[in-house]
Amino acid sequence: MLNFRINKIILAKKLLSQLNKKPHEFGVRSELFSNIRRGRTLVEFSSPNIAKKFHAGHLRSTIIGNFISNLKEALGNDVIRVNYLGDWGMQFGLLGVGFQRFGSQEKLKENALQHLFDVYVQVNKEAEGDEGVQEAARVFFRKLEEGDDHALLLWKQFREITVEEYKRVYKRLGVHFDLYSGESFHQRQTQHVLQKLRExxxxxxxxxxxGVVDLSPAGDMSSYSTVLRSDGTSLYITRDIAAAIDRKEKNNFDEMIYVVRVNFPYFVYGQIVEGGHCMSFIVCSSCRHVPFGLVQGMSTRHGEVVFLEDILDEARNRMLRNMSHSRTTKDLENPEYTAEKVGVSALIIQDFKGPITSDYKFDWKRVLQAQGDTGVFLQYTHARLCSLLRMHGDSASEAEFDPALLQEDRSIxxxxxxxxxxxxxxxxxQELQPRHLVNFLMTLRLRLFAGACSVLANGMTILGITPTEKM
Ligand code: ARG
Structure with missing residues (x-):
């Protein structure tokens, strides 16, 4: 018994001094990681398509990719965050024609994403029954492919303005990218891919x-992937392969992680690497696909989610409304800021609670609950502890602290x-799954409260006070 006590004290002493001296190194400098290679990791995530919806799947890719990047970085890896934009293809023929017909530079400056989206929706409608529009779109896209100055200038403007907007909105989410790459970057390299495949x-x-690549293990073409159309043009997957090769050549990564939804149909990793046939030049063994499931029913007051900003606004506004009922809100310097950060954390925890490969149904009420396994309650725990530290922080210095006082089981x-x-x-x-960390933090939160609560109650009792459980 005596021995056990002493160990507990040593444990407490060691841990608390570690936490005091280098809080940021706690855990991440553990011996457990000594055998893990700390190389360069390229993480591809988010990857929305210009002029199209930013849907719940893109949000999911964004927060998972950000989690993986943060984790790898904390462990000492050199991380490159890449956004692979949908910025090429026939839809830019349509968008170009649409913009020439009913686009406006003014509206583009006012609200770029909304305007491009509107133009794209409208031109799609018109193209449905109108061969002329379809032909004009084909001509415009051909011009793009041939490098026509005028067409390229417009396309470039769409791309730049979209990236600027995205940067601003990702910032609200606490996310950044080192590279805004995209399909367009690799269009010209597809010949190179075909050449390598031939070789x-x-x-x-x-x-x-x-032109096809046989993916069947038996080599009988029972499954294959088309990389070249009969008219000589390349496909999405050809560009995807080109992108993989280019990334390897330019960034020389040790590992590449694709955060792309389950069953994404035209995806290089799923088709080429997992399909049984590994093209040696892509260094498949260093690539990893992190697939995630579907989120159903995510909508805002405008209806179905169209823009990332709408999701963030909705989370913030709902949170602000919830906070207005709380007494402590009036002390906040910037309630909007707090509401936004807490709202976002609620989205993240809701998503990370279970296995990311699972689908789930989105429900704002449940997501933003103040109690239970929610991001709101996690933030609440942290804010309460911070407030305690603000009030009593000075007196909590290490020198005065006697770990021998920590005899309570719950504190241990x-x-x-x-x-x-x-x-x-x-x-x-190992698993590239956030749920273990979520569970850990949720339990820590409960343990902290339980520990603090029992010490508090014991001390109060000694003072002759009967602790009340409700008031
Ligand atoms: N832009 C695609 C989409 O919105 C996702 C890109 C996935 N990444 C890739 N390398 N193919 O669905």
Whole structure:
């Protein structure tokens, strides 16, 4: 018994001094990570399409990719965050024609994303029954492919203005990218891909004249991927392969992670690498696909989600409304800021609670609940602890603190729990799943309260006070 006590005290002393001296290194400098290679990791995530919706799937990719990047960075990796925009293809023929017909530079400056989206929706409608519009779009896209100055200038403007807007909105989410790449970057490299495929004898020509890669393990073409149309043009997947090769050549990553939804139909990783046939030049073994499930029913007051900003506004406004009922809100310097940060954390926790491969149904009320396993309550716990520190922080210096006072089992549980932080991070890096960290933090929160509560009650009782459980 005596021995056990002493160990507990040593444990507490060691842990608390570590936490005091280098709080940022806690857990992430653990021996557990000594065998993990700290190389360069390229993470591709978010990847929305210009002039189209930013839907719940893009949000999911964004927060998961950000989590993986943060985690890798905390563990000492050199991380490159890449956004692979949908910025090329026939839809830019349509968008170009649409803009010439009913676009406005003024509206573009006022609200770029909305305007491009509106133009795109309208031109699609018109193209439905109008061969003329379709032909004009084909002509415009051909001009783009041929490098026509005028067409390219307009396309470039759409792209630049979209990226600027995205940067601003991602910032609200606390997300940034090192590279805004996209399909357009790799259009010209598709010949290079075909050449490499030929060199390795992987490109087969079908009776229809299309170029395909056999993906079947038996080599009997029972599954294959088309990389070249019969008219000689390339496909989405050809650009995807080009992008993988280019990233390897330019960034020389040790590992590449794709955060792309489950069953994304035209995806290089799913088709080429997992399909059984690994094209040696892409260094498949260093690539990893992190697939995620569907989010159903995410909508805002405008209806279905169209822009990322709408989701953020909705989260902030709902949170502001909830906070207006709370007594402490009036002390906040910037309630809008707080509401936004808490709203976003609620979205993140809701998404990360379960396995990311699972689908789930989105529900604002449940997401923003103040109690239970929600981001709101996690933030609440942190803010309360900060407030305690603000009030009593000065008197909590290490020198005065006697760990021998921590005899209570519940207090020891907190310490033991804290010590598991590195294991939890380790598990997250192995599986690239955030839920272990979410569970850990939720339990820590409960342990902290339970520990503090019982010490409080004991002390009060000694003073002769009967602790009330409700008031
Ligand atoms: N832009 C695509 C979409 O919105 C996602 C891109 C996935 N990444 C890739 N390398 N293909 O659905």
């Amino acid at each position: 390795q004898d992987l490109l087969k020509t079908t009776e229809k004249g299309t 549980f907190i310490l033991q729990h804290l010590l598991r932080y590195d294991e939890v991070l380790y598990r997250c890096t």
